[in-house]
Amino acid sequence: xxxxxxxxxxxxxxxxxxxxxxxxxxxxxxxxxxxxxxxxxxxxxxxxxxxxxxxxxxxxxxxxxxxxxxxxxxxxxxxxxxxxxxxxxxxxxxxxxxxxxxxxxxxxxxxxxxxxxxxxxxxxxxxxxxxxxxxxxxxxxxxxx
Amino acid sequence: xxxxxxxxxxxxxxxxxxxxxxxxxxxxxxxxxxxxxxxxxxxxxxxxxxxxxxxxxxxxxxxxxxxxxxxxxxxxxxxxxxxxxxxxxxxxxxxxxxxxxxxxxxxxxxxxxxxxxxxxxxxxxxxxxxxxxxxxxxxxxxxxxxxxxxxxxxxxxxxxxxxxxxxxxxxxxxxxxxxxxxxxxxxxxxxxxxxxxxxxxxxxxxxxxxxxxxxxxxxxxxxxxxxxxxxxxxxxxxxxxxxxxxxxxxxx
Numbered sequence: 371x372x373x374x375x376x377x378x379x380x381x382x383x384x385x386x387x388x389x390x391x392x393x394x395x396x397x398x399x400x401x402x403x404x405x406x407x408x409x410x411x412x413x414x415x416x417x418x419x420x421x422x423x424x425x426x427x428x429x430x431x432x433x434x435x436x437x438x439x440x441x442x443x444x445x446x447x448x449x450x451x452x453x454x455x456x457x458x459x460x461x462x463x464x465x466x467x468x469x470x471x472x473x474x475x476x477x478x479x480x481x482x483x484x485x486x487x488x489x490x491x492x493x494x495x496x497x498x499x500x501x502x503x504x505x506x507x508x509x510x511x512x513x514x515x
Numbered sequence: 516x517x518x519x520x521x522x523x524x525x526x527x528x529x530x531x532x533x534x535x536x537x538x539x540x541x542x543x544x545x546x547x548x549x550x551x552x553x554x555x556x557x558x559x560x561x562x563x564x565x566x567x568x569x570x571x572x573x574x575x576x577x578x579x580x581x582x583x584x585x586x587x588x589x590x591x592x593x594x595x596x597x598x599x600x601x602x603x604x605x606x607x608x609x610x611x612x613x614x615x616x617x618x619x620x621x622x623x624x625x626x627x628x629x630x631x632x633x634x635x636x637x638x639x640x641x642x643x644x645x646x647x648x649x650x651x652x653x654x655x656x657x658x659x660x661x662x663x664x665x666x667x668x669x670x671x672x673x674x675x676x677x678x679x680x681x682x683x684x685x686x687x688x689x690x691x692x693x694x695x696x697x698x699x700x701x702x703x704x705x706x707x708x709x710x711x712x713x714x715x716x717x718x719x720x721x722x723x724x725x726x727x728x729x730x731x732x733x734x735x736x737x738x739x740x741x742x743x744x745x746x747x748x749x750x751x752x753x754x755x756x757x758x759x760x761x762x763x764x765x766x767x
Contacts, residue, residue: 429656430648430658431564431565432565432652432705433564434706458685482684483689483692483694484685484686484687484689486686
């Protein structure tokens with residue numbers, strides 16, 4: 371059933387996707403790494419809670435092996451500019467900006483944090499494996515929720 | 516509110532994170548503190564790197580520190596992404612070199628000056644939001660998520676170790692976030708220390724061949740720094756204030 375749903379969604383996106391090009395919904399850039407196992411809908415609602423929890427773990431307790439970190443968000447969701455380098459949140463099309471602008475929610479993170487990944491991080495991501503079919507199914511589950 | 520990490524191995528099984536704990540189906544460990552008061556430990560915080568058994572510190576040999584050398588300052592600036600932009604009034608300054616001349620004897624000394632990572636940090640005492648804090652392993656930090664930029668800590672610090680960020684900052688290092696309206700200071704390169712490294716200033720000091728800075732765990736009697744402190748006379752700056760700084764100086 372899951373596979374059928376996934377197939378249907380793909381067909382729907384492939385055929386009808388064009389109709390949404392001029393829609394009012396934000397165009398959210400695709401990430402390069404594997405999809406969140408929790409699903410995108412969950413992340414859309416809870417990303418700040420997860421980040422806030424893990425930032426305190428790292429900052430206060432020194433736990434640098436947390437599951438969620440802003441460092442990884444900006445790396446995996448990096449959007450490349452015309453010069454093939456990641457763009458900052460000040461430029462249109464940045465992952466965080468695309469949605470936050472639409473929802474009219476101010477992002478304070480980047481007053482202190484860099485909205486572009488480290489050079490080392492970009493290289494690391496290039497080596498990371500592409501999303502597996504399970505990851506894609508999880509992602510699509512999130513989309514259809 | 517989280518329970519503080521428990522060091523009792525019977526209560527907190529070592530190397531077990533929350534997920535393993537639930538997977539194992541182990542019973543919840545509990546300690547009776549007083550009749551009717553029970554402390555329950557759910558897997559604990561075994562991942563925490565800030566170990567309360569450690570106290571990170573530094574020993575600086577002033578005789579080995581060269582007057583014309585600025586390597587530690589440059590290394591810190593490169594590592595943590597702060598710059599001196601020619602506005603000494605407002606520029607960030609996590610570490611600086613100080614030249615001293617004894618008025619009577621004329622002896623000249625040069626030393627690096629930064630956050631002294633006090634055991635009793637006045638900056639933590641005065642912070643109204645709890646942003647200024649000391650980690651379990653003795654590193655004093657600013658949590659910029661809660662810092663409101665009141666600068667009480669800058670007033671309280673007897674070492675002038677903290678600076679306020681006056682301008683917008685861009686392209687920060689990923690491991691050293693910093694932004695306008697918050698206070699900052701030496702972090703003892705906590706991102707390196709957590710991964711078993713040494714601070715950038717110490718590394719650069721040995722790279723120049725001076726070797727004036729030593730970093731290590733003051734609580735470990737076998738560490739180089741503890742042995743050096745045991746065998747040679749050293750002082751903490753402003754010992755009269757009884758702050759017990761983690762940074763100590765010899766031959767000053």
